Amino acid sequence: MLILAATCIAILSVMILALARALKADTVYDRILGVNMFGTKTVLFIAVIGFFSGRPDFLDIAIVYALINFIGMIAVLRFFEYTAAEEQEDDTAKEDRTS
Amino acid sequence: MILETLSIIFLVLGAFFSITGAIGLFRFPDFFTRVHAASITDSIATLLIIIGLILRTDFGLIAVKLLFILIFLLLTSPTASHALAKSARHGGLLTMAETRDDKNKEAH
């Protein structure tokens, strides 16, 4: 029991560090990395907390978390590829104007 | 009893690797090194913690679900990290060494 509590606290502190990275990010990519890690640690947290509270049959929630986290990441990447083209157009437009 | 001890060992190792990865994520100097640090928590820490939990079940439906989570996480999170690093690279983000080189060139 004690070991499960300790693991819970360890994962919780990892989540806090990941959240800190997502809040205070140098680049957008850092932020996404923080969010992704936060998501995967949440999956583990739910799994461990299920065992800790004595009802481990709620692992379905952890599966949903893993899945949605992945889809969220893909949506973000897609958004990037989409807006990156636009920003490049903006940049070339600016260069045209300056030249 | 053996299972219990094994489970404790796996969980402790898993927690240790998670924390080292997280410290790396927080302290490393640039994005690519941080991806490198985050990947340790994605792979080995997940593996160890979930195996530690599987050893605590009676190897029924719950163990199967845990195995499903494990496979899913091992497939998706390295893929996500890879795709992210790739799109950062394509988006023009430089590694620390490269930025230093650029600055040196400008100085010359």
Next chain:
Amino acid sequence: MAVFIDLMLLGMLAITALRVIFLKDLFAVVMLFGIYSFLSALIFVNLDAVDVAFTEAAVGAGISTVLMLGTLALTGRKEKTNNHKSWLPLLVVVATGAALIYGTLDMPPFGDPNNPAQQHVAPRYIQDSPQEVGLPNMVTSVLASYRGFDTLGETAVVFAAAIGVFSLLGLPKRDRAAIESGLKSHLVLRVVAKLIIPLILLFALYVQFHGDYGPGGGFQAGVIAAAAIILYALVFGLPLATHVLQPSLLKVLAALGVLIYAGTGVVSLFLGGNFLDYNVLASDPIAGQHLGIIIIELGVGITVFAAMLAIFYAFAGQAERKNIP
């Protein structure tokens, strides 16, 4: 320990909310909102609301984030100005917050089993529903049987919202398969997505039909199945996805789900019971309840799946149209 975890999670939630206020990059705001949803789902797990956590994780964190990113792709990433300099909003908020906190002081203590909320109808649900309805998951019993009217209304609202989004944005046409889109350069991602999408659909079916015994049900299953197709559309491009599941089919499916639900009610009227009284559906009341709940959960699942996917199609169709020069 539960209190400690609760406090930590609520603290993280508060910090995230504070950060959202001051960020001007809307993309970062949406990312943090994703974290916010995940955290609130964790709090729901910690407060024993597993079904709610399930829904919040799938709907709040998944579909909302995807839709908000779709909107940002169409409207731009930066917030230009805001009223943080002016004092009036802050004053209003502080005054309202103070009034609300003063109000909480009269509330019964958190978690006390003798609270009024725990006295009225809840004991009946907890004690009698396993015998009356015959399902271990009380949330499903209450959702589908005791409060079946309410859920019918909610399903109709989801359907109406989907109709609203169609009429505002329009659905993409099927025959524009000529435009290649999707994440073409990410080979690893494409392979892994191909492996995972069937697993997600399988999991959605499990959630749909296991909802009587564990957390899950029609709402969650519909969203998860829609998420699988959304993943397909994100990785392989909208034209291919519309080729697999046509937008016109989704319109029919969204209506069909509500029809199945309401039709079950009408059938029970014809069999001599009240509207949505499942006891008359089979010779044995418990078997009738089982049958009724499975059918209406299926109706809910179909409507939610079709509505969520159609809403995504509408947004993605707009984004693709904007991309054509």
Next chain:
Amino acid sequence: MSFIIDYYNYWIVVFLMMAGFYIVISANNLVKKVVGLNIFQTSVFMMYISIGKVTNGSAPIVAEGITTYSNPLPHVLILTAIVVGVATTAVGLALIVRIKRAYGTVEENEFKDKDDLI
């Protein structure tokens, strides 16, 4: 001390509610307003779920050896509210997309100016 343990949950929920409210009234960008509205909404959900929690209770799914369950009624109300919430959010976002198409901007003050021109 027990006073704080009894009420801290409500207080933090009120704080979150006010953070969402502040975003709604102070932000100028419509997408950010929708995010604020969602934060507000989630905090209301949390309020409901906190009311249904029973100390030492367990999730309301029957299992052997468990006697106290938390109240299932708030869970049902909130479960459907979440799905309806995202459906209405989708309608709001669709309206924002149309506003962008009509006015070329989603900043509140800018399209108010354009309204005056027409």
